[in-house]
Amino acid sequence: MNLFQKAKTFRGGIHPGEAKELSENSVFETMPNPAAILIPLQHSAGKAAKPLVKKGDDVKCGQLIAEPDGFISAPIHSPVSGKVTKITPAATVGGFPKDTILITPAETNEYDFMETLNPDKVTPAEIKERVKQAGIVGKGGAAFPTYVKLSPPEDKKIDVIILNGCECEPYLTRDYRFMIERTNEVVSGLQLIMKAIGVDKGSIGIEDNKPGAIAKLKEAVKFIPNITVDVVKTKYPQGAEKMLIKAVTNREVPPGKLPMDVGVVIQNIGTAIAVHDAVVKGEPEITAALTVSGKGINQPKNLIVRVGTPLSDVIEYCGGVNEYVEKVVVGGPMMGVAQFDFSAPIQKATSGLLVLTEDEINAHEETPCLKCGMCVDVCPLGLEPTKLARLSKLDRLEEAEKLDITVCMECGTCTYTCPANIPLVQWIRLGKQRVMTMQRERKSA
C-alpha cells in the first residue's frame, strides 16, 4: 500500500462528534405490533398515493392499501393484519398534518406477501416490476421511489452502481448494523440492482470509521470480482450522493444534474436490503429499520419496526426518556426534523429517532457575521453560504439565483461551523424555496 496515498474524499466538509458508540453494538430488535398503526398516504417524494381501502375494511399484513398516483409515487401495503378504523388527516414527522389511514392491528398477523423469486433466474424486468410493486423508496432521506432510479432514460449510459454505506450523520448506526448482520443480503441486493439496470460494475462506499463493516464486506465480495469495497474518509457529508461519487469515481456531478448524468446510480444500504427482501422473500415495504439514540433516551437501540408505529410507542419501547431531554429529532442530527407531536408515525424512509439533551443541541445567541469565511471553506458544493443567507434575508432573489442557491443540498455544514451561530442553512433553505417558486412562476408565465 502506498503510504502517501490520501483516503478518497471530497473538498470541504466537517468532523462533527460521531456519538455512534451509543448504539453501534446493539443488535437489531424487532418491535412488537403497536396498539394503533397510522399510515400517511405520502411516504415518498412526488405525489401521495390513492387509498384503496375504506373505513371498516379488514386488511392482511402485506395487502396493497394505496396505489401510486403518477410516475413518481409509491404504493403502500398494510404492515399488519387488522381493521381500518378511519382515513383522516393526522400528524406526520414532516410537521404538517397529512391524510392518514388508521389501522387497529389484530392479535395475529395473516400474511399476504408476493410470490418469491429466484435471485439467480430473475430477469431485469421482473426485478424492476417487483421493486415498483413492493413500494420501495430510497432510504437515504429524500425517499425517492426506487424503481424510478432503476429505470434511467435510454440515452443515459450507466456504468457503475454505488451502494452508500457512509452513514455520515452522527448517531445513526442503522446501515452499519445492516452491513454487519446482513452482509450477504447487502451484496445480493446490490447484485439485483446491478442486474436490473444492466451494469456489471458495483461499488460499496464505506467511511473508514467502520472497520468491522469493511472487513465483513471485503470477506463477502472476495470471490465477486466486479464488486469493490471503497473505503472513503470519515467526514460529513461524505454520504451525500454527489460527494460519494466524487470520492469513489472522481467524477463531478455538475450543478443541477443528477448522478445518472455522469453514469452513476447510487443507492442506500437499506434500499439494497429492501430490494433483496422484496425479490427473495416477496416482502413489500412494511417495516422500517431505525436507530433510536441520543443521551436523552434510556436504552439506545437499533430497531425494526412496522411502518406506521407512532413515535411515542418507539420511545416507550426503548425505556422512555430521562429528565435531561431537550429536543427530539427524526432523521440524523444534521438534517433531521425536530418533532413536537409524538403521535406522528414512523415512515418508510425514517432512519433514526434521536432524543437529545441540552449539551447535544446548539441553541446559542446569534451574533453578527465575522466575515471569517469558514462556511465558504467547508461548503462541500463550493457555495458562499454567508452571502446566500444574506441575500435571502434581504429578499434579493435574482442575485441569490445567480449564485446558485438552488444547488444547496441543505446539509447544514455551514451552520455547524459558523462561529457567530448564524442560522445560515435555515436562511438559505428559505431563499431556495422562494427562488424555486419564482422559477416556477417564470416558467408558467
Place this chain on the structure above:
Amino acid sequence: MEPTLLIAIATMGGLGFLFAGSLAIADKKLRVVENPLIAKVNDVLPGANCGGCGKAGCYDFAVNVVEGKSPVNGCPVGGEETSRAIAEIMGVEAGDSVKMLPRILCRGGNSEAVKKMVNYYGPLSCSAMHLVSGGDKMCYYGCLGGGDCIEACPFDAMFMNADGLPEVIEELCTGCGNCVKACLRDVIEMHPEDRNVFVFCKNHDDPKTSKDVCSVACLGCGICARKSGGGVEMDNYLAVINYDKLDESTIPFDKCRTNAIGHLREINERETIN
C-alpha cells in the same frame, strides 16, 4: 513654440471638435421627446416608490397616467389631495377615491392560540417559521407572528403588539398593500376604511379541531350565515362575508361563541359587557 506642443494642441482640439460635432448630430437624430406632463405629474406624486399603485414606482405611474393607462386617483398613498392635483394637470375630473386600509383578520395571539410543545430557534421571519412544521402555533391558517408584514411596510405604520399580533397605525398607513403581499397565510386583507364587520379568522379546520387550536377561531357552526340571506357564506367550516349582500341587522353577533365575527371597533366594549 515647441512643435510637440502644437501637435498636442491640434490633436486634442481636433478630437474635441469631432466629439462635439458627433454629440450635436446625436442630439438632433436620437432626441427623445418626453411628454412634459409626465414630469409635472411626477412632481406632485409622494415619491415614496412604494409600488402601492401596482406600478414599478412613482415615475412609472406618472407615465401610465399620462398615457391614460392608470386612473388619476390611482395613487393610494397621496390620497384625495394628490388625485386632485393630478386631475388638474390632466384636465379631468378626479372622482372619489375611497381610502383602503389593511385589516388583520386573525385574533389568535399568544394568549388565544394554542402553542405546540416547541421553542423556535431560527430566523425570525414568517416564511422561515412556516418551513419548520408550520410555525409554533397549532393553527395552520392564522398569523405566525414573525413580522414579515411589519418588515414589508415602507411607512413604519405597523407594529407587533404585546400579544404577538401585528397592528396597523391608521394615521400612518397609506394603503399601499405591501403587507398583504408579504403575508404568507393571507391573513391581511385590504378593505374600505369605513367597513366595520369582519370575520376575524381564516381557519378551515372542522369545529372540534378549530376549538382545540384557538380560543377565538371560527368554529364553522354557521349560526351567523343562517339568516343572513347570502351575506355570510360558509366555506369549508369558515364564515366568509359577501359584502355586496351583507345586512348587518340579520347577523346575530352575540350568538358567536368565539367572537370570530364582529365589529372592528366595538369588539372590546362588547367583551367587557359579557
